[in-house]
Amino acid sequence: MNNSRIVDVSCAVVVILFCLLMRTQLTHIPREGYIFPMCTIYLLMGTSALLALRALLTRQGPHMTFFAGIPVKRWCIVSAIFVVQCLGAMYLSFKIFMGLGMLTIIFLLEKKHSLKNTVCNVLYVAFFLVFFQLFFTDIMHIYFPENLFY
Amino acid sequence: MFDISVVLSNLFEPMTLLLMALSACFGIIMGAIPGLSGTLGIALLMPFTFGLEPGVALLMLGSVYCGSEYGGSIPSILINTPGTAAALCTTFDGHPMAQNGHAQKALLTALISSVFGGLFGVCALIFLSIPLAHVAMSFGAPEQFWLCVFALTIIASLSSGQVLKGIIGALLGLLFACVGMDPITGIPRFTFNTMELMNGINVVPALIGLFAIPQALMLLKPAGEHGGMAPYRPAPGVFWQTVKEFFHRIWVVGVAGVVGLIIGIMPGAGGNIATFIAYNEAKRFSRKPEKFGTGIMEGIMAPEVCNNAVVGGAQIPMLTLGIPGSAPAAVMLGALMTHGLKPGFALFTEQSDVVFTYFIGLFLANIMILILGLVLIRIFVRVLQIPQNFLVVAIIAMSVVGAYSISTSAMDVISMCAGGLIGYILIRYKFGVAPMALGLILGGMMEEGFKLSLHLGAAEGNVVMFFFSRPQSLVLIALTVLSLVYSIWKEISAARKAGQAAA
Numbered sequence: 001m002n003n004s005r006i007v008d009v010s011c012a013v014v015v016i017l018f019c020l021l022m023r024t025q026l027t028h029i030p031r032e033g034y035i036f037p038m039c040t041i042y043l044l045m046g047t048s049a050l051l052a053l054r055a056l057l058t059r060q061g062p063h064m065t066f067f068a069g070i071p072v073k074r075w076c077i078v079s080a081i082f083v084v085q086c087l088g089a090m091y092l093s094f095k096i097f098m099g100l101g102m103l104t105i106i107f108l109l110e111k112k113h114s115l116k117n118t119v120c121n122v123l124y125v126a127f128f129l130v131f132f133q134l135f136f137t138d139i140m141h142i143y144f145p146e147n148l149f150y
Numbered sequence: 151m152f153d154i155s156v157v158l159s160n161l162f163e164p165m166t167l168l169l170m171a172l173s174a175c176f177g178i179i180m181g182a183i184p185g186l187s188g189t190l191g192i193a194l195l196m197p198f199t200f201g202l203e204p205g206v207a208l209l210m211l212g213s214v215y216c217g218s219e220y221g222g223s224i225p226s227i228l229i230n231t232p233g234t235a236a237a238l239c240t241t242f243d244g245h246p247m248a249q250n251g252h253a254q255k256a257l258l259t260a261l262i263s264s265v266f267g268g269l270f271g272v273c274a275l276i277f278l279s280i281p282l283a284h285v286a287m288s289f290g291a292p293e294q295f296w297l298c299v300f301a302l303t304i305i306a307s308l309s310s311g312q313v314l315k316g317i318i319g320a321l322l323g324l325l326f327a328c329v330g331m332d333p334i335t336g337i338p339r340f341t342f343n344t345m346e347l348m349n350g351i352n353v354v355p356a357l358i359g360l361f362a363i364p365q366a367l368m369l370l371k372p373a374g375e376h377g378g379m380a381p382y383r384p385a386p387g388v389f390w391q392t393v394k395e396f397f398h399r400i401w402v403v404g405v406a407g408v409v410g411l412i413i414g415i416m417p418g419a420g421g422n423i424a425t426f427i428a429y430n431e432a433k434r435f436s437r438k439p440e441k442f443g444t445g446i447m448e449g450i451m452a453p454e455v456c457n458n459a460v461v462g463g464a465q466i467p468m469l470t471l472g473i474p475g476s477a478p479a480a481v482m483l484g485a486l487m488t489h490g491l492k493p494g495f496a497l498f499t500e501q502s503d504v505v506f507t508y509f510i511g512l513f514l515a516n517i518m519i520l521i522l523g524l525v526l527i528r529i530f531v532r533v534l535q536i537p538q539n540f541l542v543v544a545i546i547a548m549s550v551v552g553a554y555s556i557s558t559s560a561m562d563v564i565s566m567c568a569g570g571l572i573g574y575i576l577i578r579y580k581f582g583v584a585p586m587a588l589g590l591i592l593g594g595m596m597e598e599g600f601k602l603s604l605h606l607g608a609a610e611g612n613v614v615m616f617f618f619s620r621p622q623s624l625v626l627i628a629l630t631v632l633s634l635v636y637s638i639w640k641e642i643s644a645a646r647k648a649g650q651a652a653a
Contacts, residue, residue: 007579011318011579011581015318015322019325022325022340025339025340025341025342026339026340029332029335029337029339030335030337032332032334032335032601033332033334033335033337033339034339035600035601035604036328036596036597036600036601037325037328037339037340040321040324040325040328041325043321044318044321044322044325047314047317047318047321048318050314051314051315051318054314058645059649062580064578064579064580065578066575066578068368068371068578069371069372070367070368070370070371071370071372074370075367075370078367078370078542079367082363082546082567083567085546085550086550086563086564086566086567089550089563090554090560090563090564091560098547098550101546102543102546102547105539105542105543105546106539106540106543108539109370109538109539109542110537110539124540124543125543128543128544128547132547132551135198136551136555140200140201140555142554142555142558143558144551144554145560
């Protein structure tokens with residue numbers, strides 16, 4: 001099987017499994033509450049089965065890659081930093097994790113490291129943090145989590 | 151009916167004008183940076199508008215939309231790389247003209263064409279949306295349901311390029327829209343016994359995730375070598391010369407404007423398809439079709455008028471029927487609903503001041519783009535040199551802050567992250583993000599129409615007849631079937647051609 005067929009069959013299997021999982025959540029609900037989501041689930045399973053069938057019957061398809069030219073290591077590291085940044089910002093300290101996360105990503109993606117570039121990066125991140133404080137907190141009264149300190 | 155004095159006083163407040171100008175600048179920059187788009191700009195700016203009047207908020211987002219369509223032409227002309235997908239055709243004549251030493255003329259042509267296209271779209275928006283809103287008034291629950299089905303099938307078939315995958319994306323969106331308490335029975339569904347999912351998935355953070363995070367991840371690709379920037383040397387007198395030449399070719403505005411408008415109204419088609427058709431039509435109508443592709447004004451005017459006319463066209467079904475005509479319009483629909491505005495006839499009667507502030511404001515936004523384009527063009531050209539790492543962190547930071555600020559909930563940030571991952575997978579495996587976004591937005595409306603029709607049909611004694619016998623429903627069903635059959639036929643014939651070419 002070529003790449004697109006493997007991808008299509010795998011996607012169909014994942015969607016069908018996901019539908020079965022969601023189907024288990026529709027027990028002990030009156031008919032009125034489950035009829036629409038149930039129809040959606042069955043339609044989704046049907047179309048996924050068709051997708052798998054089409055993939056099995058066709059010979060060629062477009063080549064599809066998950067990373068599409070992005071260095072795999074870079075993709076994984078930036079995604080991991082992003083997740084840690086979000087969780088840290090929401091549950092520990094917004095300013096510290098946002099600042100550190102942004103600086104780390106800029107540093108990782110930078111081609112040449114120099115003192116001048118580092119100062120520019122710090123200033124860039126500081127600009128964002130000050131902007132968030134001024135616009136969101138001081139003007140719009142949206143307070144970001146700082147559970148580490150309060 | 152709206153009160154013109156209220157509309158004008160809303161519109162000509164210094165703060166409103168300032169916000170519109172800033173939003174238009176933001177839109178131009180988002181369009182000018184290859185890899186970013188108006189959709190992303192609208193998604194990122196949306197949280198900033200929550201504290202504002204709905205009319206002003208919509209105007210800010212509308213200004214971003216208009217600005218981004220013009221901004222896309224700048225890299226198309228200077229570095230032969232379209233800033234947005236809709237600006238691809240502008241490279242055909244824009245870059246050759248710039249390489250011939252006429253970069254300023256090419257940029258001015260794109261600017262004037264964009265403004266004319268935008269104004270054309272806004273006129274159509276004003277004159278067509280009111281009659282269409284009257285049509286929407288006659289829609290009952292089954293029509294509401296079938297309209298959603300039609301919108302989802304057409305966006306699924308047009309935006310992803312693969313009907314089946316698009317439909318799967320749309321159905322996934324509908325399923326995610328069902329998460330949370332059932333609006334009628336109040337019983338929790340798909341919550342996995344967690345309190346956080348009880349209120350359902352907030353649409354705006356999910357949209358931010360779907361549209362912004364995949365863009366940020368795709369910017370991780372090492373920057374490709376552009377073919378060098380065409381020399382940009384401003385000279386006096388070029389503007390008036392370009393205006394004069396533009397009016398000699400004014401017929402292009404008519405041709406490309408009509409194409410943009412019609413395709414903009416069709417849900418899901420958007421500017422990408424429209425500009426190709428407009429370019430071809432302009433070539434067909436031209437007395438010198440062989441000159442297209444060598445750097446002529448008509449070749450820049452057609453795509454630029456068209457992609458800006460799409461802006462108005464795409465908003466006609468969005469405001470009247472709740473069906474967006476393009477991906478940016480889908481995000482705007484999310485914003486509209488977040489501001490408590492429901493598309494349809496009621497929007498034009500109960501919130502007429504908001505609607506007409508928006509309409510007249512869009513005129514003004516286009517004029518502002520003309521002024522900004524003339525004054526700040528040197529800055530917009532410099533934007534092309536912003537390093538990608540700065541863009542990635544800016545998108546990520548704005549997405550996190552935007553998602554959190556909607557209801558100061560960590561759950562929204564988690565929804566945004568999940569939406570980002572799902573969006574990336576959908577894009578990479580050719581499912582397209584727009585069908586899922588529309589499914590998520592229309593899910594509630596579709597379920598409401600479905601359930602109400604079931605009840606009313608049961609009360610009348612025949613549910614099936616109630617769904618399938620009303621004239622408006624039949625028209626919508628016919629359109630749905632036609633769009634599906636046409637897309638499937640197109641896909642099969644394309645596969646056959648590819649097979650023959652391979653053999």
